[in-house]
Amino acid sequence: MASMSVKHAIAAAKKLRSLQERFNPGGSDIYPALMGDEAITALIPSGNPLSVHILMFTRALREQGTDEQYEKFGRRADNNEIIGTFAQTELGHGTYLRGLEARADYDRGTEEFVLNTPKLSSYKWWPGGLGQTCNYCIFVAQLYIDNEAKGMAMFVVQIRDEETHMPLPGVHVGEIGKKMGLNGVNNGFLGLKDYRVPRLNMLMRHQQVLPDGRFVKSPVSQVSYFPMVFVRCMVARQNSNYLAQAATIATRYSVIRRQSPIEEGQPEPKILEHLTQQMKVIPEIVTAVVYRLAAANLQNMYNETAEAVYRKDFSRLPELHALACILKVATSYDSTYGIERLRQACGGHGYLTAGNLGNIFAMAAPACTYEGENSVLYLQVGKILMKNWSQVLAGRELMPSMAYISECSKMTSFPQWTGSWECLLKAIQYACVGSIRLAFQSYNARVQSAQSQTAAVNYSGLELTKAAELHGRSYVAGNFYQQIVNSPNKHQRSPQFQKVLENMLELHLIQIFFRHLGDILRFIRITEDEISALQRRLEEVLKELRPDAVAITDAFDFNDKILSSALGCYDGNVYERLFEAALKHPLNRKSVPDFFEAHLKPFMKENADNAKKSKL
């Protein structure tokens, strides 16, 4: 499987290169590469073994290396002359970066670093492509000078001979084993023993080790985390895509499949006529659109921040970090759970490999773990919200994406309930700020009672997580509201299109309201009549969006090859394709399977003989 994936990935990368040269000659714009990665990834159901090379190895060289280091390594990596990965996670550590055990000791006598993974738990474990594909990696290690720890640093390390692909001396490298998905990616392990690299193999754009061993600290240590921020931004885009693919499949299947009359004596309707089926499918279509828009915003913010960081302006890093964390978590959680809901909406056929929903789930699900495990990133955002709440209490301004927190903090009570979009959005934001305030009270009480900040974060973890989750909802819903209601290009939309968008906004806001009704009722008094009115609106907007469901998913414009699903093909010939896929199963090559003579027949005969004996 891995070699097939590599073959496909290389073919697709070559195609991408020719497209890039045709549409972006000589351009350094990496987004065609990303689109290519998106396309490559979508075309290789078992995952793209070059993803981490494209998304992390080449970018780390460009963003963390000096111009000279880019010339030496980065240009060759961008041109796919060398293939690398990002080797940070270890067998024993993934989240707690300050606990990473791999070490780089500077030898000023030879102006080299001596790299070691001192214990089994220090082995790098998980990096994509590391097992068999890559001949280089970015090796993340704790830097030591005269045995004094200086923090994390990144090193360009060649792990295999460029001609023979043999592992180099001192390198122990291989595949970590079968996974629940992405089995074409050959995630690998890497052990290094007294492996020496020249001083200039340490990426030194932001921090340096001089020939005499003097250490020049980075002005902002967190800039070494930048490669992860980028992938978190990409995950938001990628996972909204996975959800859109699954929503397309389930929608198309739901207007082909007929089952269970709604009126006695009437013909069986398309299953999408059932209200409960609409509630399973249509909100996922809208969620895919909502996150695609949020991911696009985040990508723009990433570009602006990356340019600023290149100019040594680190001012926007904290806001990008906070947003990248919360959108990576929200998109990966909601897409993973949403894809499973869509699979279940397709009944038994949703469980067939030919439907491809299982594989889309297996591609989407690990994003809840890689690039920062979601519950850890929720806590990270919770900590940032605590810091920002202290700013609010001190009367200081907050970063733009958190400005609503300041506004809501000034409200002594929630205004008269109207049920309007603005009211629903403000309710989610108001509940978020109420949760932040409660979390801060718990956290602060713990710190005041002499708990360390780390311990206070841990023991306030449930409230911090809730506040972070509601912050994500507030940001995403607010972004969608602005795009639909206040977009500068709103006048260019036809009235019909604007109406569809407004129906999608109505559905998103009401769906989020009901999902967090408990959180909202904690801070806002809403009557049963007001809630029932929203229940009616939910049923009504599902009915309104039903006729547009296919058109909206067609607009995602996934080629049948990308969906790779007998349930979701554009022509709707589901049963023919299911049957065609079934007949291709190896067990159908013979009428009588080999195991009949070898196992089944003797087994049944033995039982029959025993039955006869017991009657005698």
Ligand SMILES: CCCCCCCCCC/C=C\C/C=C/C(=O)SCCNC(=O)CCNC(=O)[C@H](O)C(C)(C)COP(=O)(O)OP(=O)(O)OC[C@H]1O[C@@H](n2cnc3c(N)ncnc32)[C@H](O)[C@@H]1OP(=O)(O)O
């Ligand atoms: C569209 C095309 C296709 C796209 C495909 C995309 C999919 C990708 C496919 C490839 C598949 C897999 C690739 C996977 C790769 C990996 O998984 S790489 C390894 C990822 N590992 C992690 O993410 C580790 C998680 N842990 C952390 O990030 C940190 O340990 C954590 C943030 C949890 C804690 O940070 P610490 O420094 O340890 O401690 P803390 O006190 O919390 O933070 C101190 C300080 O620093 C600030 N901070 C932390 N992180 C960042 C950051 N990234 N950027 C900026 N600032 C950061 C934090 O807010 C604190 O600031 P303060 O002001 O001092 O409070």
Ligand SMILES: Cc1cc2nc3c(=O)[nH]c(=O)nc-3n(C[C@H](O)[C@H](O)[C@H](O)COP(=O)(O)OP(=O)(O)OC[C@H]3O[C@@H](n4cnc5c(N)ncnc54)[C@H](O)[C@@H]3O)c2cc1C
């Ligand atoms: C498909 C895939 C691809 C990957 N690709 C790469 C790659 O290319 N390069 C790379 O370096 N890594 C890669 N990784 C590794 C990934 O980054 C780590 O798995 C991730 O960072 C989590 O670390 P961990 O697995 O060690 O879990 P741990 O850090 O051990 O966490 C395990 C669990 O403990 C809990 N936990 C941990 N810390 C805390 C905390 N502070 N507070 C509360 N609970 C906590 C959480 O529930 C967490 O799920 C990949 C992983 C996967 C699944």
